[in-house]
Amino acid sequence: xxxxxxxxxxxxxxxxxxxxxxxxxxxxxxxxxxxxxxxxxxxxxxxxxxxxxxxxxxxxxxxxxxxxxxxxxxxxxxxxxxxxxxxxxxxxxxxxxxxxxxxxxxxxxxxxxxxxxxxxxxxxxxxxxxxxxxxxxxxxxxxxxxxxxxxxxxxxxxxxxxxxxxxxxxxxxxxxxxxxxxxxxxxxxxxxxxxxxxxxxxxxxxxxxxxxxxxxxxxxxxxxxxxxxxxxxxxxxxxxxxxxxxxxxxxxxxxxxxxxxxxxxxxxxxxxxxxxxxxxxxxxxxxxxxxxxxxxxxxxxxxxxxxxxxxxxxxxxxxxxxxxxxxxxx
Amino acid sequence: xxxxxxxxxxxxxxxxxxxxxxxxxxxxxxxxxxxxxxxxxxxxxxxxxxxxxxxxxxxxxxxxxxxxxxxxxxxxxxxxxxxxxxxxxxxxxxxxxxxxxxxxxxxxxxxxxxxxxxxxxxxxxxxxxxxxxxxxxxxxxxxxxxxxxxxxxxxxxxxxxxxxxxxxxxxxxxxxxxxxxxxxxxxxxxxxxxxxxxxxxxxxxxxxxxxxxxxxxxxxxxxxxxxxxxxxxxxxxxxxxxxxxxxxxxxxxxxxxxxxxxxxxxxxxxxxxxxxxxxxxxxxxxxxxxxxxxxxxxxxxxxxxxxxxxxxxxxxxxxxxxxxxxxxxx
Numbered sequence: 001x002x003x004x005x006x007x008x009x010x011x012x013x014x015x016x017x018x019x020x021x022x023x024x025x026x027x028x029x030x031x032x033x034x035x036x037x038x039x040x041x042x043x044x045x046x047x048x049x050x051x052x053x054x055x056x057x058x059x060x061x062x063x064x065x066x067x068x069x070x071x072x073x074x075x076x077x078x079x080x081x082x083x084x085x086x087x088x089x090x091x092x093x094x095x096x097x098x099x100x101x102x103x104x105x106x107x108x109x110x111x112x113x114x115x116x117x118x119x120x121x122x123x124x125x126x127x128x129x130x131x132x133x134x135x136x137x138x139x140x141x142x143x144x145x146x147x148x149x150x151x152x153x154x155x156x157x158x159x160x161x162x163x164x165x166x167x168x169x170x171x172x173x174x175x176x177x178x179x180x181x182x183x184x185x186x187x188x189x190x191x192x193x194x195x196x197x198x199x200x201x202x203x204x205x206x207x208x209x210x211x212x213x214x215x216x217x218x219x220x221x222x223x224x225x226x227x228x229x230x231x232x233x234x235x236x237x238x239x240x241x242x243x244x245x246x247x248x249x250x251x252x253x254x255x256x257x258x259x260x261x262x263x264x265x266x267x268x269x270x271x272x273x274x275x276x277x278x279x280x281x282x283x284x285x286x287x288x289x290x291x292x293x294x295x296x297x298x299x300x301x302x303x304x305x306x307x308x309x310x311x312x313x314x315x316x317x318x319x320x321x322x323x324x325x326x327x328x329x330x
Numbered sequence: 331x332x333x334x335x336x337x338x339x340x341x342x343x344x345x346x347x348x349x350x351x352x353x354x355x356x357x358x359x360x361x362x363x364x365x366x367x368x369x370x371x372x373x374x375x376x377x378x379x380x381x382x383x384x385x386x387x388x389x390x391x392x393x394x395x396x397x398x399x400x401x402x403x404x405x406x407x408x409x410x411x412x413x414x415x416x417x418x419x420x421x422x423x424x425x426x427x428x429x430x431x432x433x434x435x436x437x438x439x440x441x442x443x444x445x446x447x448x449x450x451x452x453x454x455x456x457x458x459x460x461x462x463x464x465x466x467x468x469x470x471x472x473x474x475x476x477x478x479x480x481x482x483x484x485x486x487x488x489x490x491x492x493x494x495x496x497x498x499x500x501x502x503x504x505x506x507x508x509x510x511x512x513x514x515x516x517x518x519x520x521x522x523x524x525x526x527x528x529x530x531x532x533x534x535x536x537x538x539x540x541x542x543x544x545x546x547x548x549x550x551x552x553x554x555x556x557x558x559x560x561x562x563x564x565x566x567x568x569x570x571x572x573x574x575x576x577x578x579x580x581x582x583x584x585x586x587x588x589x590x591x592x593x594x595x596x597x598x599x600x601x602x603x604x605x606x607x608x609x610x611x612x613x614x615x616x617x618x619x620x621x622x623x624x625x626x627x628x629x630x631x632x633x634x635x636x637x638x639x640x641x642x643x644x645x646x647x648x649x650x651x652x653x654x655x656x657x658x659x660x
Binding site for chain 1: 410436437438450453454485487488493494495521522523524525526527535537538539541542543544545546547548549550551552553554557558560561562564565567568570571572573574575577578579581582
């Protein structure tokens, strides 16, 4: 709640929400409540929500972005339903076949994070979809990570050009041809180890593979974190050690805590939607809101639309309007 | 070199190898050198190695398994070439369409590890292949992890039955029908987070997805490990803390060190081949050899072949011969 420029339009049961908001003084005068009685549960099928979702808070939140009442929607709910509602209410950008969900991933790069997409909007992606993911990911890396000329990698099981599935070889060719016009560097195929690595800034993959990679990484980090706690709780000596190392361990946690990069961004729609992790705590939700605010402020949605339109129409001038972040080379 | 029952047939340039082996007293009288001048490099294409690989140490190592001179082959070399040579020289087991590479992954389960396959033998897998992976993974979990009745999960982007790709829905149905006869429990779809989790013991997936998941997990673990080192090197206080916590940290490392579970096993061939990580150090290679020895001793290759033959022919009695590991319920 540190940022005074954020205002909230909160969707849900008004009475309940009003009580909760009253309890936090920092929220006074910054929240407008929009009453909706219905709730989309985690078990609801996206197809059902698309048909019968009117009257739910999720529908109302998306609708507010559609009507320009809100600049960006944030939800911790059912991902499939949120994507389905976003698709039918916000509609896809011209030229986009499949929208994608992009996330930030802790990495060895100077900016500390990489962009990966798609992590689960769609289980399929053909070569053309992967090209669009590359373009959308580049736009996100410019606006979300302040990178002038992002380096794009295409996720595969080896870096040699003869490896992998047919659609990947085709996408390799297409993305490679696009890179000059769209002002990014294409590093070619990358592997799973490069997702937290420094070979590129944007990792392009289909939503099936990206979702598995994301959850494998999260699960591995969580297992190591728990084992670390056990190790430090083992003996009086190790408990003393953990006290001495407290500051260092907190610094470490800050660097690799997945809650701090919580928030998948839906790309390729007329409007920005940020999906927070369903199990997110206050740190996680706060990170998602911060991300939403940053994207709203940079006019990300409009810039992405302009970029895609320019590249799809093959217009002669395809450069995005420069912002102060982009003017000076890094 | 702790195990006196292991004997080595070492393939490569005889003079060079003899000098290296002489330097290690523990190896005296336990190594037989088989001279081969040729080497398969990491850059060689599998198709080329298949045509021109005769005379290389890799070819000779596979050939020794084929001729029953060796019980199992261990290699740190080019994975694609090793798989290609294993396929043409050892041949696939009857009824196996695609062989698979299985690995052990640190997990929250009591046995400390899960089996995942395929992690990269083939980028494709149809429903029938996934069923065979399940059967082979169950056999590996019995022999490699001493589990009586392994729990199998099919990797997907959600646990609901309507989710995922078509071949996964079909495989779900087929594996489910197979589980009683083949004496394993099928837990249904699992997600990336379950690979290091405790929902199942065997994770079944295609080689593309499995390879990406494996490398993402390794890369994430390695990033966290490096950040942990940085955190403890940060200040005099944190360096003191790391000294105090040394035993606990070593215990942690032992639990999650990927080198200690180094070794992908090729399944579905007439003979066992263990692929060690190309960048493995002595701890890693030693782990791969230990695994190879364990599998050789348990007669794994023959038991897997018998199991697949029984299930493929739909014989009335499909139980594997019981060993002492399997007699008493866990």
